Amino acid sequence: MGRYVARRLLLTIPVLIGASFLIFAMVYALPGDPIRALAGDRPLSPAVQAALRDEYNLDDPLWLQYAKYVWGLLQLDFGTDFSGREVWDIIERRLPVTAKLALAAVIFEALIGLAAGILAGIRRGSFFDNLVLVTTTLIVSIPVFVLGFVAQYLFGLRIPIFPTSGIRDGWYSYLLPGLVLASLSLAYVARLTRTSLAENLRQDYVRTARAKGLKPSVVIGKHTLRNSLIPVVTFIGADIGALMGGAIVTETIFNIPGLGRAVYDAVLRQEGAVVVGIVTLFVFFYIFFNLVVDILYALLDPRIRYD
Amino acid sequence: MIPTSTALSQTPSSPAPLPGAPVLEVEDLSVEFRTPKGVVRAVNGISYEVNPGETVAILGESGSGKSVSVQAVMGILDSPPGFVTGGRVLFEGRDLLGASAEEQRAVRGPGISMIFQDALSSLNPVFTVGHQIAEMFRAHQGTSRKEAKEAAIELLDRVRIPAARERVNAYPHQFSGGMRQRVMIAMALALNPKVLIADEPTTALDVTVQAQIMELLKDLQRDTGMGLLLITHDLGVVNEVADRVLVMYAGNVVETGTVDEVFSDPSHPYTEGLMASVPAVEDKGKRLQPIVGTPPDLSRIPPGCSFHPRCPRRVLEGAPPGKNCQDDIPLLLPVGTAGRASACHYRKEVLRARSAGTPA
Ligand SMILES: Nc1ncnc2c1ncn2[C@@H]1O[C@H](COP(=O)(O)OP(=O)(O)OP(=O)(O)O)[C@@H](O)[C@H]1O
Ligand code: SF4
Numbered sequence: 001m002g003r004y005v006a007r008r009l010l011l012t013i014p015v016l017i018g019a020s021f022l023i024f025a026m027v028y029a030l031p032g033d034p035i036r037a038l039a040g041d042r043p044l045s046p047a048v049q050a051a052l053r054d055e056y057n058l059d060d061p062l063w064l065q066y067a068k069y070v071w072g073l074l075q076l077d078f079g080t081d082f083s084g085r086e087v088w089d090i091i092e093r094r095l096p097v098t099a100k101l102a103l104a105a106v107i108f109e110a111l112i113g114l115a116a117g118i119l120a121g122i123r124r125g126s127f128f129d130n131l132v133l134v135t136t137t138l139i140v141s142i143p144v145f146v147l148g149f150v151a152q153y154l155f156g157l158r159i160p161i162f163p164t165s166g167i168r169d170g171w172y173s174y175l176l177p178g179l180v181l182a183s184l185s186l187a188y189v190a191r192l193t194r195t196s197l198a199e200n201l202r203q204d205y206v207r208t209a210r211a212k213g214l215k216p217s218v219v220i221g222k223h224t225l226r227n228s229l230i231p232v233v234t235f236i237g238a239d240i241g242a243l244m245g246g247a248i249v250t251e252t253i254f255n256i257p258g259l260g261r262a263v264y265d266a267v268l269r270q271e272g273a274v275v276v277g278i279v280t281l282f283v284f285f286y287i288f289f290n291l292v293v294d295i296l297y298a299l300l301d302p303r304i305r306y307d
Numbered sequence: 308m309i310p311t312s313t314a315l316s317q318t319p320s321s322p323a324p325l326p327g328a329p330v331l332e333v334e335d336l337s338v339e340f341r342t343p344k345g346v347v348r349a350v351n352g353i354s355y356e357v358n359p360g361e362t363v364a365i366l367g368e369s370g371s372g373k374s375v376s377v378q379a380v381m382g383i384l385d386s387p388p389g390f391v392t393g394g395r396v397l398f399e400g401r402d403l404l405g406a407s408a409e410e411q412r413a414v415r416g417p418g419i420s421m422i423f424q425d426a427l428s429s430l431n432p433v434f435t436v437g438h439q440i441a442e443m444f445r446a447h448q449g450t451s452r453k454e455a456k457e458a459a460i461e462l463l464d465r466v467r468i469p470a471a472r473e474r475v476n477a478y479p480h481q482f483s484g485g486m487r488q489r490v491m492i493a494m495a496l497a498l499n500p501k502v503l504i505a506d507e508p509t510t511a512l513d514v515t516v517q518a519q520i521m522e523l524l525k526d527l528q529r530d531t532g533m534g535l536l537l538i539t540h541d542l543g544v545v546n547e548v549a550d551r552v553l554v555m556y557a558g559n560v561v562e563t564g565t566v567d568e569v570f571s572d573p574s575h576p577y578t579e580g581l582m583a584s585v586p587a588v589e590d591k592g593k594r595l596q597p598i599v600g601t602p603p604d605l606s607r608i609p610p611g612c613s614f615h616p617r618c619p620r621r622v623l624e625g626a627p628p629g630k631n632c633q634d635d636i637p638l639l640l641p642v643g644t645a646g647r648a649s650a651c652h653y654r655k656e657v658l659r660a661r662s663a664g665t666p667a
């Protein structure tokens with residue numbers, strides 16, 4: 001197990017390098033001139049422009065820019081944005097915000113998704129089951145930004161029970177955006193739980209559990225659920241990484257100063273160092289949580305062994 | 308007699324079982340599956356009994372309702388789509404089908420226990436075998452975790468699993484097929500049931516292991532005096548271990564009697580066919596005669612005798628009144644020596660033909 005984890009961690013290095021290069025190349029390929037964008041309407045003197053281009057290596061070819069960036073990374077230098085702020089500072093300040101948002105989303109995803117899936121799975125064909133089916137289909141088919149605006153309008157403006165923007169209300173401000181961020185995964189979790197539970201209820205060992213004279217609550221809560229939850233738990237785990245990336249849309253809609261919002265702004269300003277730094281961090285989280293899930297998998301299912 | 312379960316013994320109206328009385332009686336049990344494609348009548352009014360210490364075998368083609376009938380007895384039918392539509396299941400004289408869910412549950416395990424064909428899929432893959440055995444004590448007797456585990460080790464020992472103390476913490480997939488079936492047996496016997504139902508306990512195992520498992524079951528039965536209800540396709544096993552046999556066809560018992568009598572002198576054409584379709588040592592070299600045709604679709608059971616489309620002895624024209632094979636349903640009626648019965652209009656003729664040594 002230890003060796004397996006070490007190998008997986010080593011493997012993340014080439015993946016991170018590849019991912020960061022791709023992101024770097026994409027930002028490089030963006031049309032327009034970052035310096036002109038920065039300057040806005042006020043024309044900058046050619047001398048200032050040249051100085052800036054030189055400072056941010058903007059006239060170097062792609063490979064050289066990237067090499068210089070990685071060289072910086074190796075010295076734990078994430079670079080700066082155009083106003084001279086350290087990218088690392090931006091990450092340090094904004095990561096907790098995004099982490100809180102993702103945490104709120106995961107809690108919604110797990111609580112509501114699991115509860116809906118379990119109830120639907122136990123009572124297949126019931127009214128509740130059909131309700132879950134229709135609702136989840138609806139959620140999956142509506143784009144997140146539409147859902148976000150609708151939620152903001154309904155619960156922020158029409159029935160003003162949640163703040164619509166910013167994080168001034170502490171945890172309370174994370175509820176609505178967290179729910180919106182969770183919506184898609186929540187629907188998946190409900191569906192996955194339902195299917196998995198229904199499938200496991202048909203298994204022979206569930207029949208055995210009943211033949212043992214166990215209470216229905218034990219037959220379902222212990223013998224069926226434990227097995228049904230294996231794929232669900234792994235999905236939720238892997239989803240944490242994806243949620244942080246998915247926060248870009250939600251943070252923009254709800255004006256939440258997290259990493260996603262920072263990436264959005266940086267893309268508009270073509271600030272390569274910021275975009276690459278944060279997105280690579282997203283990739284790292286994604287890989288990391290996948291590794292956690294694989295380890296969790298082995299803990300949940302004794303038939304799985306990594307050696 | 309030791310009370311098998313608190314729920315049953317606490318009920319004052321529960322009649323004390325008479326010594327020598329059957330421990331399990333099934334009366335006119337019917338089961339149907341209500342599926343989108345129609346009603347499947349899997350069990351159609353079967354009756355039998357199991358006495359303490361006795362082994363009763365259920366024989367019959369695939370799909371004849373053997374498993375469904377015992378699942379109904381056990382109260383573990385998949386419902387829906389399965390429903391018991393009639394009959395009684397008496398355990399120590401008390402009707403289980405009319406009992407509360409709580410009372411039924413109290414019988415499963417300490418009263419009636421069951422083992423299944425595929426021990427790998429019948430054991431929960433994510434719990435250790437020790438945990439799954441100990442669960443019997445913990446759920447029914449509230450035994451402490453530690454004591455239950457000790458009891459589990461003892462049981463593993465009793466079903467002759469080597470190094471029981473170490474193996475108790477292993478998972479089902481870490482055992483061989485035969486050892487897994489032993490684990491199943493240990494679990495089923497944990498609370499000393501009065502009746503053990505074994506649904507094809509050896510079908511998934513290879514021949515030498517089959518023999519070991521059957522021997523173990525017989526030994527354990529001798530030690531505990533439990534009744535054994537054994538479903539199997541293996542006529543050899545039936546011949547060796549069973550006292551009585553029930554032959555099932557299309558959800559009915561078509562013949563019953565002691566194994567010796569039924570095997571040597573069938574009184575039902577279906578049983579005759581069954582005997583002719585398996586190789587017997589003394590018949591070496593003779594042609595096997597499989598029963599022609601296929602078992603009926605249980606959602607459209609043929610009228611009259613359900614076996615008539617395949618029966619070589621059927622009488623369709625010029626039959627005596629009430630004995631037309633495609634119109635009149637043959638009831639399970641006594642034939643030959645006491646305790647024998649056959650559901651064939653011509654059971655006496657079948658028996659006589661065999662005894663006279665002129666197989667049809
Ligand atoms: N869950 C179910 N839904 C619908 N029909 C079922 C279900 N379970 C069993 N049946 C039907 O009940 C009939 C009897 O099945 P059963 O399993 O008792 O046969 P069996 O005699 O045990 O056969 P085998 O020797 O193959 O185990 C079958 O025809 C089957 O189609
Ligand atoms: S009743 Fe008729 S069809 Fe049925 S088994 Fe007897 S002879 Fe055959």
Ligand SMILES: [Mg+2]
Pocket residue numbers: 373374375506
């Ligand atoms: Mg069966």
